Amino acid sequence: MERGILLVLSGPSGVGKSSVVRALTQRIDLHFSVSWTTRERRPGEIDGVDYVFVDRTRFEKGIEDTDLLEWAEYSGHLYGTPRRPVLAQLERGHHVLLDIENEGAGQVKRAYPGALLVFILPPSMEELERRLRGRGDTSDTDIERRLAVARDQIDEARAEFDHLVTNYEVDVVADEIVSILSAAAGR
Ligand code: 5GP
Numbered sequence: 001m002e003r004g005i006l007l008v009l010s011g012p013s014g015v016g017k018s019s020v021v022r023a024l025t026q027r028i029d030l031h032f033s034v035s036w037t038t039r040e041r042r043p044g045e046i047d048g049v050d051y052v053f054v055d056r057t058r059f060e061k062g063i064e065d066t067d068l069l070e071w072a073e074y075s076g077h078l079y080g081t082p083r084r085p086v087l088a089q090l091e092r093g094h095h096v097l098l099d100i101e102n103e104g105a106g107q108v109k110r111a112y113p114g115a116l117l118v119f120i121l122p123p124s125m126e127e128l129e130r131r132l133r134g135r136g137d138t139s140d141t142d143i144e145r146r147l148a149v150a151r152d153q154i155d156e157a158r159a160e161f162d163h164l165v166t167n168y169e170v171d172v173v174a175d176e177i178v179s180i181l182s183a184a185a186g187r
Pocket of ligand 1: 039072079081099100105
């Protein structure tokens with residue numbers, strides 16, 4: 001059986017990544033990889049569905065035991081992709097979707113060169129700022145910090161990612177990613 005494709009999706013905070021993930025899973029049969037994290041559960045999040053919430057000791061044990069395909073520290077918390085479920089799904093011929101930040105995406109590409117790295121760009125930095133402010137729960141200093149991080153991430157992504165797509169509209173960008181995946185699967 002053909003192995004599935006490992007699709008890695010990254011993009012700056014505020015770019016609308018979770019809406020794109022939702023639109024993608026509605027369009028195609030994708031296994032969404034549930035990450036481990038040491039951050040607090042947010043209201044509405046379900047343990048084992050959105051994330052597997054673990055403490056630092058458990059996470060560090062996972063790193064030691066090479067249970068993680070990649071991991072990174074982001075905003076003071078650890079995030080990582082459990083290796084075994086991802087590889088099992090790929091072997092069964094299923095495509096697997098990782099929603100992870102840049103550093104982890106680079107690690108995946110090094111460990112697994114067949115992975116398809118897609119980075120979601122905002123239409124412009126002004127639009128990204130508008131979207132971040134629109135959330136209403138973020139302070140000015142936090143917005144400045146996120147915009148600076150976004151600029152660095154975009155520069156890195158231009159060098160490291162296989163495809164960069166612009167999120168003008170969720171449905172359009174989701175269709176674009178489906179085409180990229182289909183082309184890769186047909187090779
Ligand atoms: P949040 O805390 O807002 O859910 O996620 C923060 C960031 O961590 C997002 O950019 C998200 O893509 C990233 N992230 C989530 N899971 C993982 C993971 O398993 N590994 C890495 N490297 N980043 C992750």
